[in-house]
Amino acid sequence: MTALVIAEHDNSSIKGATLNTITAAAQCGGEVHVLVAGTDAGGAAAAACKIAGVAKVLHADAAHLNHGLAENLAAQVVAVASSYSHILFPATASGKNIAPRVAALMDMAQLSDVTKVISPDTFERPIYAGxxxxxxxxxxxxxxxxxxxxxxxxxxxxxxxxAVETVAAVADSGLSAFVGSEIAKSDRPELTAAKIIVSGGRALGSNDKFMEVLTPLADKLGAALGASRAAVDAGYAPNDWQVGQTGKIVAPNLYIACGISGAIQHLAGMKDSKVIVAINKDPEAPIFSVADYALEADLFVAVPELIKAL
Structure with missing residues (x-):
């Protein structure tokens, strides 16, 4: 019984989500192998070799494996899949794009959003928004x-x-091509990897107020900025800040929710945070049901006072 983890990487280093997935793979029993598929990805393969618990790294290198094109990566996974009892992907945008294709090509059922390995064939996963x-x-x-x-x-x-084992790259499917990317650059931690997150909701009222009130707090704490779906839909914050069932799933050490009522879709994305602080003037706000510390107050008064106290 051997598990294969499909690594997410930038051709030179391994992304953090892969490390969590390797832990899940180890709990499935047997050895853990990692597939690094990319272009000039020797650095990422070398980094994968150093990860504790990994017995072998498969390295496939070809120009058409760059940029994580789902059609080519799915074919690459299927080409080596016969040797494995489990194939695991992080439940990221990339993993959710590739895994269903692999499952369909292999005529297997996909198990999505696994949160616990009970046994090699039995798993836990949340349903109904957690x-x-x-x-x-x-x-x-x-x-x-x-x-x-x-x-x-x-x-x-x-x-x-x-050890690294070089595997033959599959042929280019020709079904998709990488055109370009526009990547937002920020000095703040990436949302899903941040230890502290400060999130704002629709109560902030505008993008100007969102940035004016929350940015100083995030700066003080070295935190990432997040937002509820309502705040994103209203244009107060960019899409990649959205936390929730239809956004990013996060579990930082500290999550500060400012003016977020706590719809179930938002709670599904952050309720596993180690410590949750909620600031809301509505005593009936659902966010208070999951908060470790609840402050019933006007955020426009409370947040500046909190900043002064830090």
Missing amino acids: NAIAHVQSGDATKVLTVRTTGFDPAAATGGAA
């Missing part, structure tokens, strides 16, 4: 999983000494 937890058992010869990374501690990035 209001219920399902135990799902799979009889497929190969289990194809996406892993909710907040459910597993990251594997140590150092301490391993795995």
